[in-house]
Structure formats: structure tokens, C-alpha cells
Amino acid sequence: MTAKLYDLELSGNCYKARLLCALLGVDLEIVPVDFLAGEHRQPPLSDLNPFAEIPVFVDGDIVLRDSQAILVYIARKWGGERWLPDDAAGLARVTEWLVTAANEIARGPNDARLHDKFGYDLDVALARKKAARILGLLEARLSAHHWLALGRPTVADIACMPYVALSAEGGVPLDDYPAIRAWIARIRELPGFIGMPGI
Secondary structure: OOEEEEEOOOOHHHHHHHHHHHHHOOOEEEEEOOOOOOHHHOOOHHHHOOOOOOOEEEEOOEEEEOHHHHHHHHHHHHHHHHOOOOOHHHHHHHHHHHHHHHHHHHHHHHHHHHHHHHOOOOOHHHHHHHHHHHHHHHHHHHHHOOOOOOOOOOHHHHHHHHHHHOHHHHOOOOOOOHHHHHHHHHHHOOOOOOOOOOO
């Protein structure tokens, strides 16, 4: 049975799932969601995810919301230890960055993009301040390491890359972050890589 992703092409969170499936060669049925019409807030989608958000990932009887949880499932089922380590330390290091994607990156570069590109009413100055902070931390990490969590690409990199790569769409260009740009380039060179608008 083919896994199914309820998807919005311009969503970095949806893209994370599409990208990891492409890298792992997972057959994925893409179901476009009319986000502007509020399709995600109505049945059957609201029945699948009462949080009324996308992506929603369906694999047989398994229904998952939240892009980080979806990445964990895809990696564990199809990617194995290489993408989501089994050992306690490795798993914890990956989880640190999954949480960073859901917090600092979401409230920084992602929020700034939501304001500039989609007109969300939020404190864009605060979002850009948070973006500058997390981009500085990422630049420092990636100046010393090729990958975020371990010495190889993991779901940590897939979780964090999209909204960082899209930072310019929120008024936060990456010109001053050469290590981040090199990291994005390394991800783009992975076999099976697919892009999205803006990446």
C-alpha cells in the first residue's frame, strides 16, 4: 500500500516529508490540499487531524500529524539507523535538532516568511530577531561540522533545512552565512534530492 501525504506545495513542513521520502525511494501519493479555501479545516481532513494543520501522513492504519513526527516515522520504517540512530546518544542528538526545527526555526525564519510571503499578522521584527539568533547558532555549528547531529545526514538536517533555506522569503538573506549555504548545497547533492519553490 502506498503512503499518502496531504500536502501544500509551498509548505516547508510538507516538503520535509516529500524530501525524505524521495531520498529513501518511498512511493508516496501526494494529495494537494486547497489551503486558502480552508480544506484542512473541514472533513475528511479535520477528521484525520483535529489540529486542522498539514501535513497529514497516512500509511495504512497509521495517521500522523506534525512534520517532525512524520520524519521520525518515515526514517524508522524505511531509512533505518542511518537516518534515525538507535543508540541513546545519537537519537538524543537528532532529537535536539528536531525540537529546534519546531521551535527556534519555526518561530524565526518560518514566522518571518509567513509574514512577508503570506501576509500573516505577527511580530515580524521579533521573528527576524529570532531568525538571526538561530542562524548564528547554525552557522557556528556548521562551520565545525558538515551535518547537524552526526557525521552524516540524518532527519535532523531534513527537519531544519527547509525554512532555513527559505529565510530570504522572510527578509532574512543567507549572504552572511557561508557554512549554512554550504550545508544546503550538500543536502541538494544527496541522491534522490527534490526541491520545492524557493529551494
